[in-house]
Amino acid sequence: MLDLAFTPPAPKVIAGAREDWELVIGMEVHAQVASAAKLFSGAATRFGAEPNSNVSFVDAAMPGMLPVLNEYCIEQAVRTGLGLRATINLTSAFDRKNYFYPDLPQGYQISQLYHPLVGEGEVRVDLAPGVARMVRIERIHVEQDAGKSIHDMDPALSFVDLNRTGVALMEIVSRPDIRGPEEAAAYVTKLRQILRYLGTCDGNMQNGNLRADVNVSICRPGAYERFRETGDHGHLGTRCEIKNMNSMRFIQAAIEYEARRQIAIVEDGGKVVQETRLYDPTKGETRSMRSKEEAHDYRYFPCPDLLPLEIEQAWVDDIAATLPELPDAKKARFVEGYGVTEYDADVLTAEREAADFFEAVAAGRDGKAAANWVINELFGRLNKEALAITDSPVSAGQLGGLIDLIASGEISGKIAKDVFEILWSEGGDPARIVEDRGMRQVTDTGALEAAVDAVIAANPAQVEKARANPKLAGWFVGQVMKATGGKANPQAVNDIVAARLGL
Template identity: 75%
Template sequence: MTEHSYTLPGVTGDWEVVMGLEIHAQVVSNAKLFSGAATAFGAAPNSQVSLVDAAMPGMLPVINEHVVEQAVKTGLGLNAKINNWSRFDRKNYFYPDLPQGYQISQFQFPIVGEGAIECERDDGSRFTVRIERLHLEQDAGKSIHDLDPNSTYVDLNRSGVALMEIVSKPDIRSPEEASAYVSKLRTILRYLGTCGGDMEKGQLRADVNVSVCKPGAYEKFRETGDFKHLGTRCEIKNVNSLRFIRQAIEYEAQRQIDIIEEGGKVDQETRLFDANTGVTRSMRSKEEAHDYRYFPD
């Protein structure tokens, strides 16, 4: 174990936590990724939706050059490789608030490659988180479930808004490090002017991948690069505050430990964090890349 290891006690001994984060950062831009529709927060529902955003037949997307510039600027701020050639892909899945039936994203050829940022713990010690990639993609709309007991309402104002998805390596080892990483990343984005970083407005959202393992397993993973040394990971989707990130990790790590020590098996799945109860709950089985049927857009 390292000096700053975060361990949780169990019946069979101590456990360690391993995390990688996927940060969805809304790009500062007056227009969406592939349309000229506005992106202002707080507008009346469905008042900022172009024919492209609503996926009307025959509509053709046109890339927003400013968004590309913002992604490159962010990549430079992350000490990352800027790829001279990148490609958009269709990521196929169905949600009521995804009118196209697919999301225009990037898969094999992202705009930004590997980088790294240095972060600081509460005690002043530093740690480095490696960045795997930054890619551009469209946001989905928003499903609203609490306006009617029998109906779901859909607001497409966010549909097509430009997002940078910043994916880290599994280098984060504690709830404290996770919040420190998100805080440092948010500071960089705000300084560069590429993302407002207001988590309450949905400008910055974290998907937290959590797994647990026995002490020493992570070091074997870093030596070999083989994920078999780490436990099955679960993704906690769309966590929107630093405090909730810490709470979600603490609960989810303990949940996985309890399952394993009782002889069960952790299912790879996507989970939601309920801020009112402080627990995570199952949302859906975790999709793999082949489930999305990626192909060039």
């Protein structure tokens, strides 16, 4: 594994306080396993179903019902661990986390505390060109989700929907290596990207399929380094946990507010109380939810209904052999193989489908030209129309064909943009569109020379100005392009103008 020291931490110093303070952040990201069935039952996991329609007898905790472990969910968790370069524990076990709430019909949650399926790993977080951080993963444990309490249908009543009860979650626990709000959002963004590449979680934060609990504390400058050296959490301040964050923007805003709240308390002579808090996006503030529980408060004990889970190394190796190329490796290959910039490679690899689209366009073509068209024209138009790459009206084959026409000199970049608009709205074959609509670029030297001579003859005063200031020669090129309806080869026109004017 890469050591965190290769990218020194960049602490967030909170401005506006009377003294200097730094932030220390750890995160617990709950990722819903991409599986058609729940962790311990065959009930469906589809989102948006009628309340309490995806509930089996096991989910509802009917007497005598026993959980049966879904092997595919375990495979997905192992795949995730491998994607995060983590240790896979061949022996793990499930525990009961005991607490009582209306949306938890069993009165306990089946989770993993003492023996998780996945051990230590790491995530590389790119913060800016040439600036990266390694965030250590402490563990990934598999657990079942709870249901959902609904309070806004009737002010006097609360309702419970058990559809999510028993859905498989991967709780990805980081070390307290994150040092600022922007870094926290970048970490979740990168984690989401990896999960989507792996196909182990769809990363849909709006539906609650990926949400984060954020642990925030403040410390004096230098305290974090002493913690890293000794492992003693006493060097860090008292942490507060902000629950169920499902937006990158809200994660940043909540951390900013919480840091300032804690600083104000300490600088006024008070002590931060360890507690669980919620973020109110309307007011832009966190508020107390309950005192922070420790493990002993939940009375964890081994789940008597499930034997320890033992998997074989050969099975893990088989899963590892099926892993896709992950974002960091794909980005490096794009920079090396296609000659694109790191920034462009970041954009192109943000989503696996977008990267695949680019590779189809770039196959056998100039990588930089393909990247420019995919990022600037295609992605720009998709963003404007709020469309995903999978819904693009222009296919990779069509865009590649358009680039071929530019490379062969049959059309100019300006004409290509007109063809792109036709492809977007009407579809068709780029070469056929150019042929049928007479859009082919004029490359006949004789015709271009005649056009240049006509413009020069009609503008003697401009000729003298251009000879005195060669930068004005572009005016003649523009006039020729206008006279030919934009079909003239710009470079050829430029060369002829320069020769005629003696530049």
